[in-house]
Amino acid sequence: MPYILHSLPYFVAAWLFFCGLYGLVTSRHLIHSVICLAILQSSTYVLLLAIGYRVGGAAPIFADIPPGTVTVDPVVQALMLTDVVVEAVVVALLLAMVVKAYEKSGCVSPSDLRTMRG
Amino acid sequence: MTWCGAGILLLIAISGFAVVRTHDVTEQVIALGFYGLVTALMFFFFQAPDVALSQITVGAVALPLMIMLALSRMKFHKATRQKEGEHE
Amino acid sequence: MNERLRLGIFLVAGPVFLGLYSYAALNLPPWGQYRGPYGDLIAKLAVYERHATDTVNAINYDYRGFDTLGEEFILFTAVIGVTMLLRRQKDVPSSPAGKVADRPPLSESVRAVISPAILITTIFGFYIGLHGQLTPGGGFQAGVILATGSVLVYLAANTQAFKRITSHVAVEVIEAIGAASYAVIGIVPLLIGLPLLTNILPLGTTGDVLSAGTIALISACVGIEVTAAFLLVIYTYLEEIVTGEIPEE
Numbered sequence: 193m194p195y196i197l198h199s200l201p202y203f204v205a206a207w208l209f210f211c212g213l214y215g216l217v218t219s220r221h222l223i224h225s226v227i228c229l230a231i232l233q234s235s236t237y238v239l240l241l242a243i244g245y246r247v248g249g250a251a252p253i254f255a256d257i258p259p260g261t262v263t264v265d266p267v268v269q270a271l272m273l274t275d276v277v278v279e280a281v282v283v284a285l286l287l288a289m290v291v292k293a294y295e296k297s298g299c300v301s302p303s304d305l306r307t308m309r310g
Numbered sequence: 311m312t313w314c315g316a317g318i319l320l321l322i323a324i325s326g327f328a329v330v331r332t333h334d335v336t337e338q339v340i341a342l343g344f345y346g347l348v349t350a351l352m353f354f355f356f357q358a359p360d361v362a363l364s365q366i367t368v369g370a371v372a373l374p375l376m377i378m379l380a381l382s383r384m385k386f387h388k389a390t391r392q393k394e395g396e397h398e
Numbered sequence: 399m400n401e402r403l404r405l406g407i408f409l410v411a412g413p414v415f416l417g418l419y420s421y422a423a424l425n426l427p428p429w430g431q432y433r434g435p436y437g438d439l440i441a442k443l444a445v446y447e448r449h450a451t452d453t454v455n456a457i458n459y460d461y462r463g464f465d466t467l468g469e470e471f472i473l474f475t476a477v478i479g480v481t482m483l484l485r486r487q488k489d490v491p492s493s494p495a496g497k498v499a500d501r502p503p504l505s506e507s508v509r510a511v512i513s514p515a516i517l518i519t520t521i522f523g524f525y526i527g528l529h530g531q532l533t534p535g536g537g538f539q540a541g542v543i544l545a546t547g548s549v550l551v552y553l554a555a556n557t558q559a560f561k562r563i564t565s566h567v568a569v570e571v572i573e574a575i576g577a578a579s580y581a582v583i584g585i586v587p588l589l590i591g592l593p594l595l596t597n598i599l600p601l602g603t604t605g606d607v608l609s610a611g612t613i614a615l616i617s618a619c620v621g622i623e624v625t626a627a628f629l630l631v632i633y634t635y636l637e638e639i640v641t642g643e644i645p646e647e
Contacts, residue, residue, distance in 0.1 A: 197316065198430070202423035204319045208326045210412060215330035217408045218401070223335050223377060227342055230373065231326050234349060237365075238322070241356050244437065247430035251357040252441050252453040255533055255605075259445040263453075264357045265437035266444075270457040274469050276364045277538060280372055281476040284631050287380040288480040291635075294384050298391075303401060359534040360454045363526075367542040372628065375546060379635035386639050 201242030208235035220301050222290045226283060233279045237272055244268030318352050335381060339374045346370035449601040450531040450610035458536070459616045463595040467580060470620060474577045477627045484634045504553065512554040519547035530617035531610040537617040541624025548629060557640045564633040565640075569626050576623025583612055583619065 212232030219225035244265030250257055252266035294300055325345045332338040346369030353362035427433065440461065441453055450456040458466050527540030552560040587596040595612075602609035633640070 198428050199423055199426075200316060200319055201429060202426070203420075204323050206416065206419055206423070207323050210416070211326050211330045213408065213412070217404050220333070221335055223381065224333070224338060227335075227338055227377065228330055230342065230369075231329055231345070234326075234345075234369075237349065237361075238319075238352075241353065241358060241361075242429055243426075244432055245356055245430055246432040249357060249432075251359050253359065253534060254445050254451045254453065260442065263441045265432050265434065266441055266453040266457055267437045269358050269361050269454045270462060272358070272361045273364055273454070273458060273538070274465060276361065276368050277469055278472060280368045280376075280542075281473050283373060284376055285476045285479050287376060288483040288634075291380050291383055292483050295387055300384075360452070360536070363534050363539050367539050367546070371546050372542050375549065376631065376635070379632065383635055383638065 201238055205235045205239040205242070208232075208238065220303075222293070222300055222302060222305075223287070225302065226286050226290060229286070230279060230283055233275070233282075236275060240268050240272050240275070315355060318348070318355055322348055322352060336378075339377050339381075342377070343370050343374045346373065445604060448597065448610050448613065449604045450613055451604060452531055452533060452536075454534070455530050455536045455617065456610070456613060459530075459613045459620075460595075460597055460610075463584070463616065466616075466620070467584060467595070470577055470580055470623060473624065473627050474573070477573070477630055480631050481634050484637070486637070509554050512550050516547060516550045516554070519543060519550065523547060527618060527621040528607055528614070531613045532605065532607070537620030537622075538624050540621040542628060544621075544625045545628030545632065549632065552636075560636075561640055564629050565637075569629050569633075573623050573626035573630065576619050576621075576626060579619045580616060580623070583616055 209232060212228045212230075212235065215228030216225050216232065219228060244267070246262065246264050249262050249264040252263040252269070254261075293305065297305060299305060322345075325341070325348050329338060329341045329345050332341050346365060349369060350362045350365040353359075353365055440457060444453045444456045444461075445451060448456050448460055450460075523540045523543035526535035526543060527537055530536035530540075548560070548563055551563060584595040587598050588594055590598070592598065597611040597613070599611040599615065601611050608614065
């Protein structure tokens with residue numbers, strides 16, 4: 193039991209991934225699917241954070257602790273910063289495409305978009 | 311893994327499921343804002359303050375803002391189309 | 399592919415992926431025992447080598463500065479995409495810019511609260527942007543704070559004030575200057591004979607605002623670019639509602 197509890201972050205990441213993917217597959221509104229994509233992308237945050245953590249480590253900011261204290265991994269946090277930026281940017285571009293598709297075709301559900309063509 | 315950390319992780323899992331299962335888009339945006347805040351809380355708890363600041367500003371402020379702007383533009387477009395349809 | 403086919407593929411492929419993932423997750427090193435050498439090395443050396451106390455920003459803007467350059471250009475390209483998709487073409491006739499629904503301003507108590515909030519948000523945004531190398535923060539967070547603070551102006555006053563801040567050509571020029579100056583800061587060491595994006599400015603004393611060489615400068619450039627980028631995106635979404643000109647099909 194304690195071994196499974198120590199893998200809890202990895203399974204929470206998998207649960208979020210499958211939630212987002214399920215929402216994306218069975219969505220009936222284009223903006224709902226964009227939000228589910230954001231949930232899908234945030235499962236990687238949990239995974240990266242879990243890999244870089246060290247029990248008893250401090251935050252890697254040496255403004256008030258002496259350099260040399262045991263900290264958590266700062267490289268993974270730099271990767272996560274880039275990840276957060278990319279999520280915001282991808283959602284902005286996808287929303288622009290959704291708005292344009294709605295203005296051109298008038299329907300808002302992904303399965304209806306197929307039938308309106310030409 | 312302390313109980314507090316496990317509790318926050320479970321809260322994230324439940325919030326993520328709630329966001330996906332909300333069908334009205336306006337309500338889903340508010341749920342997304344809450345999910346962003348809970349994720350930022352988890353980042354603070356796991357000793358990542360820089361990423362937590364990023365997540366608060368992006369995931370709880372900028373992302374719901376952009377989605378609401380897109381929604382309002384779609385509603386505005388629909389309202390003007392209806393008005394033009396009535397005039398003809 | 400219709401819905402049932404999508405759901406069927408998901409239900410078949412999902413458990414397979416879950417099985418492989420569980421096998422991998424249970425064989426990882428136990429959670430909380432990070433043993434990699436790279437992170438510990440940087441945490442030990444970043445304060446002495448770069449005089450910067452925020453290790454994560456030192457990695458972002460100095461040790462892995464090339465990745466952040468790519469990320470800034472991702473932001474730049476996406477904003478180009480958004481404005482190209484949603485901007486009105488110049489030759490499509492539009493109904494005259496008549497009745498913007500310039501609703502009466504919100505009640506006095508809301509405006510009384512929002513005005514100091516705008517001031518505090520702007521000052522806080524500048525503080526976070528300037529102290530990127532000392533405390534958590536940096537250019538990107540400051541840019542988003544300043545850009546979403548402008549929406550408070552839209553709430554407090556009417557749309558005229560909002561248009562005056564965001565719809566100018568100057569916002570686009572500022573964003574381009576921000577992105578280009580990051581590239582220029584990277585190319586200048588090449589002209590001297592050092593590798594790309596080397597930290598060539600004097601490093602200063604640890605703990606000062608003007609320390610850590612090019613990290614502070616790059617952080618400021620990134621902040622300028624991100625502010626202008628988000629302002630452009632917000633204005634592009636709101637353009638029809640704010641100006642009242644609706645294109646006729």
